[in-house]
Amino acid sequence: MTALATILRRDLALLIPGGRRGGALLPVLFFLAVAMLYPFAVGPNAALLARTGGGVLWVAALLAAILPLDRLLASDLERGFFDQWALRGIAEEAVVAVRLLAHWVSFGPPLMLAALPAAALLGLSGATLRTVELGLLAGTPGLAAIGLIIAALTVGLRGGAALGGLLMIPLAVPLLVFGAGALSTGGTAGIALTAAISLLLVAIAPFAAGAAIRGAREG
Amino acid sequence: MEPAHLAATDLACRRGERVLFTGLAFALSPGEALQVTGRNGTGKSSLIRILAGLLRPLAGDVERHGAIALVDERPALDGDVPLGRALAFWTRLDGGHPPVGYLGLDELLDVPVRYLSTGQRKRGALARLAGQGAPLWLLDEPLNGLDSEAVGLCEALVAEHCAAGGIAVIASHQPFALPGLRSLPLAEFAP
Numbered sequence: 001m002t003a004l005a006t007i008l009r010r011d012l013a014l015l016i017p018g019g020r021r022g023g024a025l026l027p028v029l030f031f032l033a034v035a036m037l038y039p040f041a042v043g044p045n046a047a048l049l050a051r052t053g054g055g056v057l058w059v060a061a062l063l064a065a066i067l068p069l070d071r072l073l074a075s076d077l078e079r080g081f082f083d084q085w086a087l088r089g090i091a092e093e094a095v096v097a098v099r100l101l102a103h104w105v106s107f108g109p110p111l112m113l114a115a116l117p118a119a120a121l122l123g124l125s126g127a128t129l130r131t132v133e134l135g136l137l138a139g140t141p142g143l144a145a146i147g148l149i150i151a152a153l154t155v156g157l158r159g160g161a162a163l164g165g166l167l168m169i170p171l172a173v174p175l176l177v178f179g180a181g182a183l184s185t186g187g188t189a190g191i192a193l194t195a196a197i198s199l200l201l202v203a204i205a206p207f208a209a210g211a212a213i214r215g216a217r218e219g
Numbered sequence: 220m221e222p223a224h225l226a227a228t229d230l231a232c233r234r235g236e237r238v239l240f241t242g243l244a245f246a247l248s249p250g251e252a253l254q255v256t257g258r259n260g261t262g263k264s265s266l267i268r269i270l271a272g273l274l275r276p277l278a279g280d281v282e283r284h285g286a287i288a289l290v291d292e293r294p295a296l297d298g299d300v301p302l303g304r305a306l307a308f309w310t311r312l313d314g315g316h317p318p319v320g321y322l323g324l325d326e327l328l329d330v331p332v333r334y335l336s337t338g339q340r341k342r343g344a345l346a347r348l349a350g351q352g353a354p355l356w357l358l359d360e361p362l363n364g365l366d367s368e369a370v371g372l373c374e375a376l377v378a379e380h381c382a383a384g385g386i387a388v389i390a391s392h393q394p395f396a397l398p399g400l401r402s403l404p405l406a407e408f409a410p
Contacts, residue, residue: 006311010297080293083273087287088312217273 003090004098011102015068027064028110034060035118046123053122054132058180060118061111061136062172065143069168070161072103072151073213082213092210100148100205108140128183134191135179142198145205146171152209156216222249223285223354223386225270230279232265238277239265240408245401249354249384252377254395257405263390266405267291267359270388285354285386290361294344296332302343303328309347317350322372337364342372349376356380356387362395 015024038056039049076082085095112133119129150167154160174197182190226246232239239262247253255263268274270281271289296305302324306317319325322342332340341364348356356377362370374396377387381397389395 003312006308010308014297078293079298080291080295083271083289083291083293084295084309086273087271087289218275 003088004094007085007090007095008098008102011099012105015072015102015106024068024106025110027067027107028114030067031057031060031064031111031114032118034063035121039122049122050124050128053119053124054128054183055180056122057115057118057132058135058139058176058183061115061140062143062169062176064111065107065140065147065172066165066168068103068107069147069151069154069164072099072148073209074151074155074160077155077213077216083217086217092213093206096148096152096209096213097206100144100202103148104141104144108136108144111140112136131183131191134188135182135194138191138195138198139175139179140198142175142194142201143172145198145201146175148205149201149208149212152212152216155213223384224248224282225284225355225386225388226282227270228280228282230266230269230281231277232262232269232274233277234262234265238410240405241278241410243279243403243405243408245403247386247388249386250381250399251401252381252387252389252397252399253401253403254397255388255390255403255405256392258392261405261409263392263405264291264359267357267388267390271357283355286351287355287357288348288351288353289357289359290341290344290348291359292363294332294340295347296340296343298333299331301329302332302335305332306343306347306350310350313351315350315352317346318376319346321376322346323369338366338369341365342369345373345376349380354385356385358387358389358391360391361389362391362393 035057042048082092082095086092115129115132115136119132124132146168150164154164154167157163175194178190178193178197182188182194224247228244230243231241243266245253255266257263265274269276271287272281296302297308306319310317319328322345324342324346327335327339332343335343341361345361361373365373377389378397381387
């Protein structure tokens with residue numbers, strides 16, 4: 001348990017915005033850039049922005065989740081960290097579960113914070129903002145889990161980062177459908193379904209990604 | 220504590236379509252060291268990874284008693300942090316004391332790992348290995364990039380480890396000076 005706490009501390013130092021591995025602020029800036037550019041693209045129609053803005057934030061969050069994929073696992077595998085952990089009897093699944101937590105902390109809450117100025121830029125109502133924030137809270141763990149699985153699967157491939165982005169989009173569609181869908185229905189049912197999908201993905205991710213990392217070692 | 224022990228029976232290894240070696244066997248008891256020799260591509264690194272349990276052999280078994288420490292071409296040290304902090308991460312996991320002074324790393328502890336030379340990084344990896352306190356040492360080309368003085372330090376480190384009852388397997392094409400070092404030429408086990 002102390003070993004995992006040590007690993008979590010290192011992961012957080014690497015991944016959180018301003019952390020050592022750098023570029024962790026990029027998803028947040030990307031997310032804000034989309035919210036800033038959208039009004040320029042569709043024109044200053046306040047009613048249209050307020051109606052579609054929540055959905056745009058969801059798409060921006062999904063695409064922002066792709067950005068950190070290439071630095072999630074690849075460099076630790078290249079540097080031999082996973083081999084060293086395996087020799088110490090620390091399972092890949094445990095390491096990946098810790099990494100999932102650190103990855104979510106590094107991009108879920110920052111995106112939720114960034115959603116506040118983004119909602120102001122788009123002129124979203126308070127109720128819409130609330131639904132977006134709750135949806136992001138329910139959906140970002142799932143996005144983090146999908147990202148981690150894909151990072152593990154594409155870790156040994158050339159151009160894995162670009163492929164990872166393409167793979168992530170279809171897998172994230174259910175989260176988008178229910179998370180952004182809650183905006184039009186206004187109900188909590190969509191958010192509950194988003195949370196359910198997220199939980200499932202979070203439960204699967206350590207095993208799927210752990211197996212992928214072991215597979216990459218044999219290759 | 221059970222005495223350290225490392226043995227391989229009837230090991231075979233295949234990489235891609237090629238069988239690299241078959242019928243390889245050895246047994247090491249405490250204090251013994253083995254140098255795996257052979258030309259490039261004969262399977263030295265693969266054998267080390269099989270012994271470490273990181274690669275499945277095509278056939279045969281490996282019997283290990285005791286924890287394993289491994290040094291290969293990847294130092295497993297964070298590039299962006301000073302060497303001292305990179306080593307401290309492993310110290311927190313292993314609870315040992317890496318012999319930084321012994322390996323001449325004292326003045327490098329404040330230098331980020333990515334600014335270190337190949338040889339300095341290798342010495343850092345050796346410090347991590349020694350600090351782990353594991354009885355079974357697997358070294359894959361430990362002398363690569365080391366200058367003659369560091370080669371002597373590395374050999375002395377392994378000698379000390381074996382004198383204390385440890386076991387070492389060294390895969391290297393370079394001569395490794397160690398009293399009582401046995402040699403295992405991989406060419407003899409080529410199919």
